[in-house]
Amino acid sequence: MLFIFFVGNFLEIDANAPLAFFIKKNIPDARIKFILFSKDVDELLTMNRNHKSAIDSCGKTYLYCGRKKWSLRLLGKIKFLFFKKKLTLWVVLSKKPTLFYKRTYNKGIMPVLFVLTAIRGGKAYVLHGNKAVDTVRFKASIDKNIKARPPLNILNNIFPQWDSGLILYHDQQSYLVSSYYGESRDCLSKIRIIGVPGLCREWEDFIREQTVIEREKLFRLGEKEMAMVFSIIGSKDYSSNFLKSPLSMERSLTKILRVIGREVPQAKVLFRPHPRALKDHYMINSFIAVPEVDVELTFIHLEILAQLSSRLILLSPSDVMSSVYSGRMLDCSDYSDADREYLQGKSVGDGWGIVWVDPQCDDFEATFSSMMLDDEMFDQAASSELRNDFLRKNRLDRNAAMKLFG
Numbered sequence: 001m002l003f004i005f006f007v008g009n010f011l012e013i014d015a016n017a018p019l020a021f022f023i024k025k026n027i028p029d030a031r032i033k034f035i036l037f038s039k040d041v042d043e044l045l046t047m048n049r050n051h052k053s054a055i056d057s058c059g060k061t062y063l064y065c066g067r068k069k070w071s072l073r074l075l076g077k078i079k080f081l082f083f084k085k086k087l088t089l090w091v092v093l094s095k096k097p098t099l100f101y102k103r104t105y106n107k108g109i110m111p112v113l114f115v116l117t118a119i120r121g122g123k124a125y126v127l128h129g130n131k132a133v134d135t136v137r138f139k140a141s142i143d144k145n146i147k148a149r150p151p152l153n154i155l156n157n158i159f160p161q162w163d164s165g166l167i168l169y170h171d172q173q174s175y176l177v178s179s180y181y182g183e184s185r186d187c188l189s190k191i192r193i194i195g196v197p198g199l200c201r202e203w204e205d206f207i208r209e210q211t212v213i214e215r216e217k218l219f220r221l222g223e224k225e226m227a228m229v230f231s232i233i234g235s236k237d238y239s240s241n242f243l244k245s246p247l248s249m250e251r252s253l254t255k256i257l258r259v260i261g262r263e264v265p266q267a268k269v270l271f272r273p274h275p276r277a278l279k280d281h282y283m284i285n286s287f288i289a290v291p292e293v294d295v296e297l298t299f300i301h302l303e304i305l306a307q308l309s310s311r312l313i314l315l316s317p318s319d320v321m322s323s324v325y326s327g328r329m330l331d332c333s334d335y336s337d338a339d340r341e342y343l344q345g346k347s348v349g350d351g352w353g354i355v356w357v358d359p360q361c362d363d364f365e366a367t368f369s370s371m372m373l374d375d376e377m378f379d380q381a382a383s384s385e386l387r388n389d390f391l392r393k394n395r396l397d398r399n400a401a402m403k404l405f406g
Helices: 010-026 039-047 049-056 070-092 110-119 174-181 186-190 201-218 237-242 248-263 281-289 302-308 337-343 364-373 381-393 398-405
Strands: 002-007 031-036 062-064 098-101 123-127 166-168 191-193 229-233 268-272 295-297 311-314 329-331 354-356
Touching: 002 010, 002 070, 010 031, 010 039, 010 049, 010 201, 010 398, 031 039, 039 049, 049 201, 070 110, 098 110, 110 123, 191 398, 201 302, 229 248, 229 302, 248 281, 248 364, 268 302, 302 311, 329 364
Parallel strands: 002 031, 002 098, 031 062, 098 123, 123 166, 166 191, 229 268, 229 311, 268 295, 311 329, 329 354
Antiparallel strands: none
């Protein structure tokens, strides 16, 4: 059985690799292919060894099909033409193929693949590459205008339905769905909620195995007794547009590094850059400003970092808040005045095991130091109430998944 995941950005790899992993582990004859439309995704996959290990365990399955250099535009077009022929043959020669794509199948080669998939008795699903919940991701911007429906091509007069339905991992994404696909999307009438694949036992076992491997790599000889690891999660530079100042993240990161360097100088400090912002100025400036702290860049999977770290530290609101389901998180976002009033002194991820430490408060260093070393705040049941409720209700529905894909 053929399963093809079309990938436009690395976040889709992160969200959908567990589903591919589940399919491979439970359907022995599954042939899984990830089609990468961006060279950036190809390069990031190489750097993110845990993601690559997961995908490689499904077989040698990923293929970059874009152009590497603008100077090779003509060659790139020729190569892409041959690739489309290969892709078409994969579908034609497969019985009941299954396709996953972030959008409906109405542009480029997608209408052809949709029709061929239907002829071969298969399915072409819309699968949005994001696990975050609305109440965290859109908490402060829930009143944004819904995005317009993408234009449809002329073939829609013949085949008005350009997908086999929309697959969601949980039921807390109605705002995301309506803003991305529009209220009138045909696929909305055929939503399938299967639960979060990252909460299936196969993926959880994989994360535990990878955590052991990464722990051994992380601590060199003589560092085995080092207890504390602090992992700082980077954001895109323009995330500051949603904070108090364009310099908010740089100032917060600099303060954080100074406190860690003073209070826990023997700790290991990891910085995981955002996949779309590997060399942003704010982090480079902060590293230069606090040279006494040895910061190690890492691309370890976030779920593994949560297991390895004493704290995950966030510099701005992030999907990480509701898509990583373990660990203790400190939110050091320098929220705008309007958001501070709206949130009433709490993190946008309040209830998900996250505590806000205001980087602008007069006693930030003392407060951050306390939160960095004291687990009491995180041990309070209310601090993780929403996360725990989400985990109880949204484990992968194995029967529903196998009914769709088996």
